[in-house]
Amino acid sequence: DTAVSQTPKYLVTQMGNDKSIKCEQNLGHDTMYWYKQDSKKFLKIMFSYNNKELIINETVPNRFSPKSPDKAHLNLHINSLELGDSAVYFCASSPQGFSYNEQFFGPGTRLTVL
Amino acid sequence: ELKVEQNPLFLSMQEGKNYTIYCNYSTTSDRLYWYRQDPGKSLESLFVLLSNGAVKQEGRLMASLDTKARLSTLHITAAVHDLSATYFCAVLSTGGTSYGKLTFGQGTILTVHP
Numbered sequence: 001d002t003a004v005s006q007t008p009k010y011l012v013t014q015m016g017n018d019k020s021i022k023c024e025q026n027l028g029h030d031t032m033y034w035y036k037q038d039s040k041k042f043l044k045i046m047f048s049y050n051n052k053e054l055i056i057n058e059t060v061p062n063r064f065s066p067k068s069p070d071k072a073h074l075n076l077h078i079n080s081l082e083l084g085d086s087a088v089y090f091c092a093s094s095p096q097g098f099s100y101n102e103q104f105f106g107p108g109t110r111l112t113v114l
Numbered sequence: 115e116l117k118v119e120q121n122p123l124f125l126s127m128q129e130g131k132n133y134t135i136y137c138n139y140s141t142t143s144d145r146l147y148w149y150r151q152d153p154g155k156s157l158e159s160l161f162v163l164l165s166n167g168a169v170k171q172e173g174r175l176m177a178s179l180d181t182k183a184r185l186s187t188l189h190i191t192a193a194v195h196d197l198s199a200t201y202f203c204a205v206l207s208t209g210g211t212s213y214g215k216l217t218f219g220q221g222t223i224l225t226v227h228p
Contacts, residue, residue: 043218105157
């Protein structure tokens, strides 16, 4: 049983294109996140949604737009891709809001912008 | 802004030896998490530490939290090759404008060799 799933696993695209990454969790969690892991393995939060409501929005270019159609899904759309967007993007989810916050991560999407 | 620092960043160990990874953080929190990441894989939750003095053990790994010193340790006992991975600590912001945000350390790349 896949707890947090992401598609696609790999994404190779040209600069300037628009792409989306999808995330789904079947854990019944209320909160979902997007993280970016750069080439040095540094992990940084981008966005967090709680029950479809945006609650954390880090300093991320507005070319990145998250969308949560329901609490089990959080998609990430990226416009006008740049070379610096190349990274691994992880989706995560957690139960019980922030009081406990153990986060469960998806398998990651490796984005390569050429 | 919360800062989380791990050391060492690289750790090469012999099998059978003991060692400790340190995680220091800059502002008050009593929520700390340890994750493991294998190359090309997702993050696996190892420990959730939710109070001062918390100690958790799983196999050859033991994690502790000292909220007064703003320090967590991950102790490795009698290392085996299977423990080779990157280990991250992450601290939850429990106040202020960053409430609910998880900040990761840089990661410690552990290599265990015969």
